[in-house]
Amino acid sequence: MAAPGPRVGSPEWSRRLAAWMSRQGCAGSTPTGLRRIDGGTQNLLIRFLFGESEYVLRQPPRPVAGGPGMIGREARVLGALARTEVPHARLVGAETESRVLGGPFLVTAFVAGFNAVAELPGPVRDSPAAQRGIALAAGEAVAGLAMVDPAAVGLSDLGRSADWAQRQVARWTRTLDGYRGIGGYRADSLAAASAVHARLTRRYPREQRFGLLHGDLHFGNMLVAADGRRIAAIVDWELATLGDVRLDLAHLVVSWPGTLTSWPPAAGWTCTDSTDAVDRYAELAPQGLEDFPWFRCLAAYRMAVLLEGSLARSLEGTGDPRTGRRLHAIAEELLDRALDAAP
Incomplete structure (x- = not known):
């Protein structure tokens, strides 16, 4: 059984994520502005800044059957979608092992937008x-x-x-x-x-x-x-x-x-x-x-x-x-x- 990863947001967690982001070619020194995204999903979703850009980390709950395979599959599909006009979040990278953050995860670029089943912004509410x-x-x-x-x-x-x-x-x-x-x-x-x-x-x-x-x-x-x-x-x-x-x-x-x-x-x-x-x-x-x-x-x-x-x-x-x-x-x-x- 893999050892549990560092607590989300802890100095060790930030250090590991920063090193991983740098290996993906992203410019920055440490993740800042961490915000948990709530959307009804059972996955951990963290929005954060790294350098001048904003990203989203997605990690399945532990333990989860098929976690590494699901992350690898999602990463593969996101990479393929880059060749299409289908709207999606750009893939930064994926980790299917547990050694970095204690479980598989992927990171995408942050996409601005709203979830229509959660809360509607003023321009579309009641319109x-x-x-x-x-x-x-x-x-x-x-x-x-x-x-x-x-x-x-x-x-x-x-x-x-x-x-x-x-x-x-x-x-x-x-x-x-x-x-x-x-x-x-x-x-x-x-x-x-x-x-x-x-x-x-x-x-x-x-x-x-x-x-x-x-x-x-x-x-x-x-x-x-x-x-x-x-x-x-x-x-x-x-x-x-x-x-x-x-x-x-x-x-x-x-x-x-x-x-x-x-x-x-x-x-x-x-x-x-x-x-x-x-x-x-x-x-x-x-x-x-x-x-x-x-x-x-x-x-x-x-x-x-x-x-x-x-x-x-x-x-x-x-x-x-x-x-x-x-x-x-x-x-x-x-x-x-x-x-x-x-x-």
Whole structure:
């Protein structure tokens, strides 16, 4: 087992990070102005200055299964995105070992913007016109990602195309079944899961539109430019893979702010309809949106299973019980809504 790293912000932590930043070619002497970023993520996010530039450090919690692999994967995707027009934070470097800060981490350039599910700035708060601009910008960003050619950016081996839809349903069903072996977890905890699974397996999409997927695309993982006219960056690429590109748009739609009563939007958010984003995507992405209701159902199922993991971890004693209960409520509503809209 690796020795624990230095306490965040301690002189030793700063010394190690400074030496690492210098090895990445960044000019500076010591990290200053440290600020923890709170955004609902379970990762440690630290914003800091090094020399004249501002950066963000992202580190998974310890221990975390697959931590080194997830960081390496995210770093690889961010490096590839530098060859595209997809808005993202520029990668500075990644560390997949524990010797520097006690666990794997990566550092990116800081991107100015706001999280539309957390707090809205004055120019867009209570402004339907400005928020429609955000919806259109989100549709454009997702379409831009859908049009990336994985082979052209060196990511053709990031996932397998054969039987992708069937494997997705099976994977998340196995994940959910795994929770049922945890003491205190009720087998019927997500009562609608079996019905959603039945809808998904009744008929799979006729054609596949394979490409690069973010894998967890919602407004919480988007930074919106201050004026609301563009997406400044899509963040948190740790679940990126290859798959049917319609799934990213479906994730955005099922998690759209204001559509779930258990997940209230930021104060002043009035744009509770994702139609403008979907229409903008359809205008730009050549893949089209055939069978989109199936992908909405899959997105809800997948997101519900991921959220339910927080409840499972809390029962194991490795997660916060309050967070687990809150995310469980969202998971339940996602599945109920999926049944209402299922094909």
